[in-house]
Amino acid sequence: MRGIVVKTDVSTTPEYKTVNKTLGAFAKKANESNLTGGVDDFDRAWEELIQDINDGTIGKIGSSNVDVSINSQGNIRFNSPVATYEKTYELYRKGATDLKYETYQKIVLNYLKNPNGKYKLKNYEAPKTVDSNTPYVLVIDEINRANLPAVLGELIYALEYRGEQVESLYSTLDEGNTLILPENLYIIGTMNTSDRSVGHIDYAIRRRFAFVDMLPKVLAIDNFESVIFEKVAALFIKNFKEYQEDNTVVLQRSEYLSEEFRPEDVWLGHSYFIKTGSDFLTRKKYEIIPILKEYINDGILKETAEAEINSLLK
Structure with missing residues (x-):
């Protein structure tokens, strides 16, 4: 959910920052939907100040007699000392940082807060928590193709404790070293059960998700090859007609399917039979038939299925 990235350019020393990755960022958005009120005008004031320094409108800040400039990372430089966005914002929100000296952060913050100045930054007020009931849905396609314990990381434990703070290995500026997965965040993972990688999903992952079968079916659209779909389905399922009705x-x-496999796990999906062009024969010849014959080689379909597979070209 979180990780360390390097931010730099050719003229500066690499800067390592902890950031929320996709899951962490999405969880943060879901959490923010459950907050109301509060005052946090820092970004607006900071960006205006940065713009004024870049434009040359401002050369010195507050009690400092040192000319200021903006470095390549967007922070305010007082000759050698630098007031970074992160530490100045932390001082704004929390009233303190882990820095030994906060001199230049305080100079910038007091300058932004000056009621007689241009920026008039208001004091920070934390928002209140409400139940917005706004659903946030994150869909992870082919979730089984990744090393899930490595990818999900702390999410595995956070799923167990919805709405509660869970400690993270990494700390971000505004969330510290904790993360929260709110009740209004839903995670949907799709997978193809015919992929061999499905069997490698460990039980720590399995017990935190509900598994729902989404079986192939005849689609009521004009470009669906239902006749071929039913012929292929018959290689896996004996009672396909009955299944269509209920x-x-x-x-x-079916008699062609090996006893070691369930039809639900290996039956070809309906996307194979959606005609996207005028030449469906090419798809049959180079996609559908080859994978069915590979099923014979892998022992999923019996050799007796080969004649039925070849008949698909007729």
Whole structure:
């Protein structure tokens, strides 16, 4: 959910920062939807000050007699000392930082807060927590293709404690070393059960997700090749006609399917049979038939299925 990135350019020393990755950033948005009120005008005031320094409108700040400039990382430089955005913002929110000396951060902050000055930064007030009930849905396609414990990291534990603070290995400026997965955040992972990698999802992941089968079906669209779909389905399912009428029936293994496999796990999905161009024969010849024959080589389909597969070209 979080990680360390390097920010630099050719003229500066590399700067290492902890940032929220996709999951962490999305969780933060979901959490923010449950907050109301509060005062945080820092970004507006900081950006205006940076612009004025860059334009040459401001050369010195507050009690400092040193000319100021903006370095390549967007921070305010007082000759050698630098007031960074991160530490100045931390001082604004928390009233203190972990710096031994906060001299230049205080100079900038007091300058921004000056009621007689241009920026008139208001004192920070924390927002209040409310239940917005606004759903945030994160969809992870083919979730099984990644090393999930490594990718999800602290998320594995945070899923167990919805709405509670969970400690992170990394600390960010505004969230510290904690993270929260709110109740209004939903995570949907899709996977193809015919992929061998599905079997490698460990139980720590499995017990934190609900598994729902989404089986192939005839699509009621003009460009769906339903005849070929039904012929291929018959290689896996004996009672396909019954399933079409009632999708709650238990699927029966066809005579062509090996006893080691369930039809639900290896049946070709309906996306194969959506015609995207005028030449569906090419898809049959170079996509559908080859994978079905590979199923024979892998022992998923029996050799008796080969004649039925070849008949698809007729």
